[in-house]
Amino acid sequence: xxxxxxxxxxxxxxxxxxxxxxxxxxxxxxxxxxxxxxxxxxxxxxxxxxxxxxxxxxxxxxxxxxxxxxxxxxxxxxxxxxxxxxxxxxxxxxxxxxxxxxxxxxxxxxxxxxxxxxxxxxxxxxxxxxxxxxxxxxxxxxxxxxxxxxxx
Numbered sequence: 345x346x347x348x349x350x351x352x353x354x355x356x357x358x359x360x361x362x363x364x365x366x367x368x369x370x371x372x373x374x375x376x377x378x379x380x381x382x383x384x385x386x387x388x389x390x391x392x393x394x395x396x397x398x399x400x401x402x403x404x405x406x407x408x409x410x411x412x413x414x415x416x417x418x419x420x421x422x423x424x425x426x427x428x429x430x431x432x433x434x435x436x437x438x439x440x441x442x443x444x445x446x447x448x449x450x451x452x453x454x455x456x457x458x459x460x461x462x463x464x465x466x467x468x469x470x471x472x473x474x475x476x477x478x479x480x481x482x483x484x485x486x487x488x489x490x491x492x493x494x495x496x
Contacts, residue, residue, distance in 0.1 A: 372397060372482030376473045384494025386462055393426055393457035393473050395482070402428035402455065408477045412459035417467030417491075426459040426473070463491035 373396035383389040391412060399408045410426035432449040439445035463469060469491060473484040 372475045372477065372480050374473050374475050374482045374484040376484045376487065378471075378487055378489055380489065382490045382492060383463060384496060385466055385491055386464060386496040387494055388460050388462050389489060391426075391459045391461075391471075391473065393459060393484075395457060395475055397477070399477070402457075408475065410457055410459075410473065410475045412461060413472050413474055414461060414463075415470040416463070416465050417469065418465055420465075422461075423474075424459055424461055426457050428455050429458050430455040466491045466493055 375394045377392045377394075379390045379392065393410060395408075395410070397408075401407045405425070410428075412424045412426055414422045414424065416422065431452045433452050435448045435450060437446045437448070459473065461471075467490070468488055470486055470488050472486050475482045
């Protein structure tokens with residue numbers, strides 16, 4: 345009877361916590377979409393980043409810190425802060441017969457995290473997105489992009 349209870353407990357522990365150490369309980373899920381796979385030297389490449397969590401103040405790095413970490417072809421590593429951006433629609437009203445034109449801004453969709461980078465070194469770059477809040481950390485899967493010579 346006691347042995348059966350121990351076996352049941354062991355099954356529950358494995359089911360809840362997993363059998364291996366690869367899973368990271370409570371980690372921030374981070375996904376990223378590079379808007380290009382090739383970029384000219386000194387030209388901008390942009391990344392759209394999605395975190396599984398939302399934050400009351402995503403503009404404060406003490407609340408959440410998101411970074412693009414790039415390994416350059418020469419072996420260097422750069423950490424570039426990401427930023428939270430909200431798209432807006434501009435609406436203008438009034439202005440008829442010499443009246444004052446009112447301009448209003450309305451949020452479009454949900455805000456999105458972005459990172460931008462302009463490589464200076466030609467070749468294949470490897471990048472990840474790292475996120476950290478007050479409780480957890482998370483990292484995207486590695487991605488690559490290629491920097492080619494440009495006229496800049």
